[in-house]
Amino acid sequence: MNKQYLIAGLCVLTLALAGCGSDDDDSPMGMTPTPEPMPEPESMTFTYAVNITNMTRGQPLSPLAAMVFDGEFQMAKMGEPVSVALEVLAESGDNSQLLDAAMGSEHVYLARSAEGGPLMPGLSQTMMLEVNTATDSPEGMYIGLVSMLANTNDGITMLSGKDLGGLQVDDTITFETLSYDTGTERNSESADTIIGPAAAGGLQEGFNAERDDFVDELRLHSGVVSFDDGMASSALSEAQRFDNPVMQVEITRMQ
Amino acid sequence: MKRLSALASLMILAATGANGAEYTVEIQNLTRSTFFTPLLVAAHPAENHLFAVGGEASLPLQTMAEGGNIEPLVGEIDGLSGIAVANPAGGLLAAGASATAMFNNDDAPDNNHLSIVAMLLPTNDGFVGLDAMWLPTEPGTYQYMLKGYDAGTEANDELRGSGMPGEPGMPVPPPLDPQLGNNGTGMPGEAEGFVHIHRGVLGDTDSVAGGSDIDATRHRWLNPVARVTITVE
Numbered sequence: 001m002n003k004q005y006l007i008a009g010l011c012v013l014t015l016a017l018a019g020c021g022s023d024d025d026d027s028p029m030g031m032t033p034t035p036e037p038m039p040e041p042e043s044m045t046f047t048y049a050v051n052i053t054n055m056t057r058g059q060p061l062s063p064l065a066a067m068v069f070d071g072e073f074q075m076a077k078m079g080e081p082v083s084v085a086l087e088v089l090a091e092s093g094d095n096s097q098l099l100d101a102a103m104g105s106e107h108v109y110l111a112r113s114a115e116g117g118p119l120m121p122g123l124s125q126t127m128m129l130e131v132n133t134a135t136d137s138p139e140g141m142y143i144g145l146v147s148m149l150a151n152t153n154d155g156i157t158m159l160s161g162k163d164l165g166g167l168q169v170d171d172t173i174t175f176e177t178l179s180y181d182t183g184t185e186r187n188s189e190s191a192d193t194i195i196g197p198a199a200a201g202g203l204q205e206g207f208n209a210e211r212d213d214f215v216d217e218l219r220l221h222s223g224v225v226s227f228d229d230g231m232a233s234s235a236l237s238e239a240q241r242f243d244n245p246v247m248q249v250e251i252t253r254m255q
Numbered sequence: 256m257k258r259l260s261a262l263a264s265l266m267i268l269a270a271t272g273a274n275g276a277e278y279t280v281e282i283q284n285l286t287r288s289t290f291f292t293p294l295l296v297a298a299h300p301a302e303n304h305l306f307a308v309g310g311e312a313s314l315p316l317q318t319m320a321e322g323g324n325i326e327p328l329v330g331e332i333d334g335l336s337g338i339a340v341a342n343p344a345g346g347l348l349a350a351g352a353s354a355t356a357m358f359n360n361d362d363a364p365d366n367n368h369l370s371i372v373a374m375l376l377p378t379n380d381g382f383v384g385l386d387a388m389w390l391p392t393e394p395g396t397y398q399y400m401l402k403g404y405d406a407g408t409e410a411n412d413e414l415r416g417s418g419m420p421g422e423p424g425m426p427v428p429p430p431l432d433p434q435l436g437n438n439g440t441g442m443p444g445e446a447e448g449f450v451h452i453h454r455g456v457l458g459d460t461d462s463v464a465g466g467s468d469i470d471a472t473r474h475r476w477l478n479p480v481a482r483v484t485i486t487v488e
Contacts, residue, residue, distance in 0.1 A: 053308055053309050054309070055308050055309075055451055055452045056451060056452060056454070057405065057447055057451050057452075057454050058454075121447075121449070121451060122308075122309040122407075122447075122448075122449035122450075122451055123309060124309055228442070228443060228457060229457055237443065237444075238411075238442065238443060238444060238454070238457055239444060239447075239454075241454040241455065242452070242454050243402075243403070243452055243453065243454055243455055243477055243478050244402075244452070244477075244478050245402065245452060245478070246452065248308055
């Protein structure tokens with residue numbers, strides 16, 4: 001009884017869209033209706049143009065790591081130690097390990113790096129992200145972005161898991177991102193430990209596996225001090241100081 | 256599902272429909288001890304901008320950012336048939352204080368984006384800014400936080416000087432005068448050439464000498480620098 005009711009209900013629902021098949025053997029015209037095949041789940045392409053602008057005076061942004069994922073993927077969390085892959089990005093600007101790790105996750109549709117070198121202060125660049133999904137209504141559509149502030153020891157900027165699910169074609173959504181300290185390297189600001197151009201002449205070490213900051217956790221950045229503000233050992237001038245936000249992000253859905 | 260998205264489209268249509276509204280825009284200076292020079296509150300079409308991050312400042316923007324003179328920017332807005340509310344605070348807006356601008360765009364509903372600028376003092380060419388933000392049309396109250404920008408047109412020498420565009424130093428109106436030091440030798444740096452988020456002033460703690468005439472213990476700030484409350488009726 002219950003089952004029949006359910007089937008009848010389904011039939012009514014289907015009828016509204018495509019008509020309902022009948023299992024009546026003596027149907028008019030003598031046709032034996034063939035059961036309608038279940039439609040294949042339609043794959044779909046979502047294309048996003050991601051335009052970023054470096055809002056700082058003196059912090060080149062390392063090549064952007066961009067990831068698009070469903071609701072299950074977790075980016076770095078405030079107050080927790082970061083992965084080695086993110087440590088490598090934060091200390092050297094090399095995003096390859098972070099992107100490889102993301103691509104290894106079943107929850108990530110796409111993970112890739114911006115082309116070219118660092119994005120210098122005041123400049124903008126656009127990256128096209130083409131996401132192919134198995135269905136036209138994927139579980140979730142979130143974007144994450146990470147880049148190093150090159151004239152810091154281990155500073156990054158990050159857009160953490162923003163929902164693009166409601167974005168219609170030709171719609172644009174804008175964000176401004178904060179600066180974070182990954183807590184993996186002490187902020188000595190010395191030319192030997194900073195990889196960016198402000199440290200030219202020093203050793204400019206990138207990744208170092210030792211975690212020697214006073215706290216091994218991701219937190220908001222407190223800014224750099226600089227030589228001009230009285231830190232004699234700093235390789236940074238007043239021009240490398242920064243305040244939030246540090247990066248502007250405009251995401252337009254193209255398809 | 257279909258019906259839901261149709262409903263969403265209808266709502267978007269309603270939101271972007273060419274209907275004007277009555278706006279009250281309150282701007283509060285959130286800094287600890289930084290003045291805003293006369294504010295410009297402007298409603299204009301989406302494609303117009305008083306400034307753009309990463310771009311070179313226009314001469315009217317430079318004139319505002321280096322000396323607080325908003326007349327050239329008001330002229331630009333008038334030329335666009337925009338709505339300009341000039342100097343709603345009637346002079347300097349002190350730290351903690353608020354000013355309110357009111358306008359109605361019923362007669363010109365294309366003026367549906369909001370820009371706000373005013374110079375930050377003491378700085379060489381710093382300003383508080385809001386760039387072409389879409390104005391809500393649903394009745395209600397909305398809040399936004401504004402940041403400090405550097406126009407990139409003048410070296411941040413942090414010295415008493417001129418408010419004329421292209422001339423070094425900072426203008427010193429009477430209320431600021433007793434807060435500043437004297438005889439600074441000048442901070443390092445040059446005009447940056449592009450608009451960016453202001454990295455803050457340095458200042459120093461020597462009121463009769465040192466590199467800067469700015470007081471490091473008083474005049475630094477962190478973003479945000481202003482809160483904007485928009486009431487739509």
